Amino acid sequence: MTLLILGGTGEAREIADRLQGHDAVISLAGATRTPAAQALPTRIGGFGGADGFRDYLRDAGITAVLDATHPFAHRITSRTATLCQALGVPYVQFLRPAWMPEAGDRWIEIACETEAADHIPHGAVVFLGTGRQTLDRFTNLKGRDVICRQIDPPDKPFPFAGGRFLVGRPPFSVADEEALFAALGVQYLVVKNAGGVASRTKLTAARHLGIQVLMVARPARGDWPVVDTVDAALAWVNAL
Structure with a gap:
């Protein structure tokens, strides 16, 4: 075999x-x-x-x-x-297994990334924990302060005005994420429901800070x- x-x-x-x-x-x-x-x-x-x-x-x-x-x-x-x-x-x-909300979480489930703009007002500080591969689906977030974290340094400019890249390589502890979100003034966190223990730390940090989470639902199995x-x-x- x-x-x-x-x-x-x-x-x-x-x-x-x-x-x-x-x-x-x-x-x-x-x-x-x-x-x-x-x-x-x-x-x-x-x-x-x-x-x-x-x-x-x-x-x-x-x-x-x-x-x-x-x-x-x-x-x-x-x-x-x-x-x-x-x-x-x-x-x-x-x-x-997919993540499930816990007591104190503020989650809104969305079917796809393009729906995020329906829930985020202009001027809000938005942290994208979704990676760079689907960044083009967030172009309707113009007018917000958008921060996209990715592992590698960017090889091209941010695809729309008002956005910027943040380079960071996991793992990130809950304390790391809390300090980062507080320093950036994050008000909305957008993530894909990837599941797993290691990357849940950002969700725990969002709960502690009262940050609204937009959770992109998984594709049908x-x-x-x-x-x-x-x-x-x-x-x-x-x-x-």
């Missing part, structure tokens, strides 16, 4: 750590310029669409795929699951096998 792990999340790295010695490779999309080192042989970069992915599975002798990409990488996940099903390659998605813990993902691998 040769296992392909589609990575990019902390859980994917943990799975790779625990599969050292197995016949496996982890693939990273290359969205981060200097990704953390992985415990398995690592492939970086896209596959070139469905045809390129099919060719890679064949050429690399891949016999099973564990998809541990970001919960919002739905296009990659859907394409991968569909192709694996057509080829008869065992496939499972690792999908960590597809009709393919899903596990929601690292142990369950490893059990799936060991059962192959």
Whole structure:
């Protein structure tokens, strides 16, 4: 068996750590310029669409795929699951549980990023914890003071007036996030419901500071096998 792990999340790295010695490779999309080192042989970069992915599975002798990409990488996940099903390659998605509001949280769920402007008044200070890849969906936030945090230094200007980039590499503690939000005067926090413990610190900080959170809902879950813990993902691998 040769296992392909589609990575990019902390859980994917943990799975790779625990599969050292197995016949496996982890693939990273290359969205981060200097990704953390992985415990398995690592492939970086896209596959070139469905045809390129099919060719890679064949050429690399891949016999099973564990998809541990970001919960919002739905296009990659859907394409991968569909192709694996057509080829008869065992496939499972690792999908960590979504965040749920706790007492004191001020959340408004929105279906997509473009809806954020409906809830944020002009002049407000807005912190985007959604990354740079969907920044174009926030162009209707003109007239607000928009701060977008990303891991790598920007390689192009901010796409609309009134916005700026903030470079920061996780993890961030609750205290770090509270100090940052207070210093910036953040009034609205926009995040995707990615789930996970490490990145929830910004939500805890927002609760402590009384910041309004706009939570982008997850894409609909597809009709393919899903596990929601690292142990369950490893059990799936060991059962192959």
